[in-house]
Amino acid sequence: MKPLRISNSLSLFFTLVFLFGFFHREVNSAEKPNVVLIYIDDLGYGDLSSYGSKDIPTPHIDRLATEGVRCTASYITNPPCCPSRCSLMMGQYAQRFGKYGMSRGLPIPEDRPTLAKFLSQQGYVTGQIGKWDIGSKRQGPLQVGFTEVAKNPPKKKYTPSEIKKASLELRKNLNKKKGKSKYICINREGKEVWLTDYDGDSMVEFVERNKSKPFFLYWSPEAIHSFNSEVPKKLSRRTKATGKRGRLGGAIISVDDQVGKLIEVLKKHSLRKKTLVIFSSDNGANSGDGGSSSPYTGGKGQGTQKEGWVRVPTIFSMPGRLPQGKVYDGMIANFDFYSTIAQLTSNWTPKHCDGVDLFPYFMGQEKKPAHEYLFWLNNQLDDAVRRHLIAVRWKNWRLYKKYTKDPWQLFDLKADPREEKNLASQHPKIVKQLSEKHAAWVKTLVPLKNAPKIRRGDPVIPNGHGWEFAKPKSKSKSQ
Numbered sequence: 188m189k190p191l192r193i194s195n196s197l198s199l200f201f202t203l204v205f206l207f208g209f210f211h212r213e214v215n216s217a218e219k220p221n222v223v224l225i226y227i228d229d230l231g232y233g234d235l236s237s238y239g240s241k242d243i244p245t246p247h248i249d250r251l252a253t254e255g256v257r258c259t260a261s262y263i264t265n266p267p268c269c270p271s272r273c274s275l276m277m278g279q280y281a282q283r284f285g286k287y288g289m290s291r292g293l294p295i296p297e298d299r300p301t302l303a304k305f306l307s308q309q310g311y312v313t314g315q316i317g318k319w320d321i322g323s324k325r326q327g328p329l330q331v332g333f334t335e336v337a338k339n340p341p342k343k344k345y346t347p348s349e350i351k352k353a354s355l356e357l358r359k360n361l362n363k364k365k366g367k368s369k370y371i372c373i374n375r376e377g378k379e380v381w382l383t384d385y386d387g388d389s390m391v392e393f394v395e396r397n398k399s400k401p402f403f404l405y406w407s408p409e410a411i412h413s414f415n416s417e418v419p420k421k422l423s424r425r426t427k428a429t430g431k432r433g434r435l436g437g438a439i440i441s442v443d444d445q446v447g448k449l450i451e452v453l454k455k456h457s458l459r460k461k462t463l464v465i466f467s468s469d470n471g472a473n474s475g476d477g478g479s480s481s482p483y484t485g486g487k488g489q490g491t492q493k494e495g496w497v498r499v500p501t502i503f504s505m506p507g508r509l510p511q512g513k514v515y516d517g518m519i520a521n522f523d524f525y526s527t528i529a530q531l532t533s534n535w536t537p538k539h540c541d542g543v544d545l546f547p548y549f550m551g552q553e554k555k556p557a558h559e560y561l562f563w564l565n566n567q568l569d570d571a572v573r574r575h576l577i578a579v580r581w582k583n584w585r586l587y588k589k590y591t592k593d594p595w596q597l598f599d600l601k602a603d604p605r606e607e608k609n610l611a612s613q614h615p616k617i618v619k620q621l622s623e624k625h626a627a628w629v630k631t632l633v634p635l636k637n638a639p640k641i642r643r644g645d646p647v648i649p650n651g652h653g654w655e656f657a658k659p660k661s662k663s664k665s666q
Contacts, residue, residue, distance in 0.1 A: 218461070219310070219401035219532060220462065220505070221458060221462040221463070222306075222404070222531070223406070223464045224403070224405045224406070225407075225464070226467055226469055227407075227467070227469070228408065228411060228412040229413070229473045230411055230472070231472020231486060232479070232495065232499060233472070234411075234472060235439075238500045242428040242436065243427075244443075245439060247443045247446040248443050250446075251446065251466055255513075256514070257513070257514050258515050258519055260519065261501030261519050261520070262497050262499070262521070263468075264521070264562065266469075266471070266565070266574070267469070267470045267487060267496075269290070269320045270289065270565075272321045272407070273293075273321050273322065274522050275521045275524060276295065276303070277539075278526060279522050280541055282564055282632040283632060283633060285633050286636070287635050288566070288567025288574055289570050290567055290636070292324060293639075294322050294325075295326060299537060302528065303331060303333045303403065303405070305525075306403045309533050312335070312400050312402040313332060313333045313334045313405075314336070314337070314403070315328040315333045315648075316404070316405070317407040318407045319648055324642075324643055324644065324647065326647070333405075333657065335393075335655065335657065336648055336654065337389045337393075337653075337654055338655055341372060342367050342368045342372050360416055360417075368417060370382045370418070374652070375653075381441060383438070383442060386406060387448045388448070390406055390449050394449070394458070395456075398458065403532075407469075408442065410439075411476075411478075413476040414476075418441075423436060425440050426439075431476055432477030432479075433477075435476055435478060460505070463504070465504075465524055466501065466502040466504070467500065467502075471495045471498060474495075475489070482604045483498060483600075491573050492576055493606055494604070503545065515548065517556040517558070518580060520542065520558065523543055523544075523557065526544050527544050527545045530544035543558070564576075565577075575589050577590075578625075579622070579624060584621065585606070586622065595618050595622060596611055597609060597618055
């Protein structure tokens with residue numbers, strides 16, 4: 188039997204089909220959208236000019252809103268910092284893995300992918316810059332799905348004479364840290380640099396290096412967390428605010444400057460329209476540091492049962508895909524970020540996610556609210572008393588109490604944003620409806636878990652300059 192021969196024309200046909208398929212895959216990869224997620228520490232609802240601030244100009248962040256969607260009812264369901272970040276990275280209520288309060292050091296689950304791991308599995312370069320505060324002491328960014336992480340630069344050490352000349356407030360803070368700065372770092376050239384500005388340069392470097400690949404960048408700066416007594420006067424002078432708020436305003440302006448750097452580098456490489464930028468905060472304002480929750484009350488520290496602790500500014504900006512200059516008033520939560528990013532980049536969402544894809548709601552394709560109800564349950568027994576919170580949100584209503592034994596309080600946030608008039612006795616049916624919904628939600632959760640005692644080893648984020656990269660996994664002998 189003679190061997191089968193393929194004609195030259197048929198051979199050419201198969202070659203063209205193969206090349207077309209290869210080219211098509213490459214184009215699809217090149218067209219994948221990028222994502223930058225910016226998560227500020229303790230930024231209040233009333234601290235941006237696009238959210239009503241009159242004394243702190245934030246033109247670059249405002250530009251994100253002008254070129255995107257500004258959300259007016261964006262919530263952190265697991266405050267404060269550590270649980271908020273864990274919920275963000277896992278895309279679900281943190282109580283689903285036993286986190287009911289701060290419980291710093293509690294591992295995030297390994298039986299479901301983090302947002303970073305999900306995206307790295309889809310072929311994305313995943314980078315992290317700044318504060319971590321997620322999972323256990325053995326779960327750094329490189330262990331949970333990030334492929335590269337910006338190292339922590341060395342911090343300035345104040346001399347005794349510098350400490351002596353410093354303000355009383357700064358001296359107190361420096362004494363707590365044995366003279367070590369929080370926000371002034373030393374760059375590669377040995378020069379002192381404001382840490383937030385250093386982070387901004389790292390963002391630019393990440394985009395420049397990965398501009399030809401699909402990328403996910405998570406920037407969570409130390410800013411604007413206290414203390415802000417080191418803020419350079421040249422930053423504070425750019426605000427109309429005074430005193431503590433003036434220093435806070437300087438820190439916010441520095442964040443805004445870095446957003447400007449990001450926008451410019453994206454534009455430089457024609458990536459702005461194909462990059463989703465999400466800007467938000469890990470919890471509400473720290474009023475003790477000059478932060479504002481206006482028009483709401485409460486926030487970090489005192490007033491943690493109030494709306495201002497959990498409602499935060501949030502902007503989604505992607506001029507190539509989302510409406511520009513739109514305001515979305517429906518309730519959303521930070522765990523929606525995962526679901527939205529997953530759908531945008533991969534057209535599917537892992538089953539463990541509590542969130543929804545927000546794009547159809549932003550674009551008016553979905554008319555119903557993104558969430559009809561949102562729930563809170565901070566009742567970790569050994570957590571700070573001020574952090575205890577049991578709450579439900581539905582329409583304009585907010586039902587809350589501090590402890591299980593306490594009576595429910597009910598407020599109409601539209602008519603009474605400062606929560607000054609308790610309407611529980613006037614609307615018993617609404618109290619019953621919302622409390623029953625909360626009880627039903629609680630039944631879906633896992634029990635409280637305790638953080639394991641792990642001796643501190645290597646820092647979860649390496650110290651130094653530049654970047655640390657995930658090591659490729661070695662193949663087992665059986666492979």
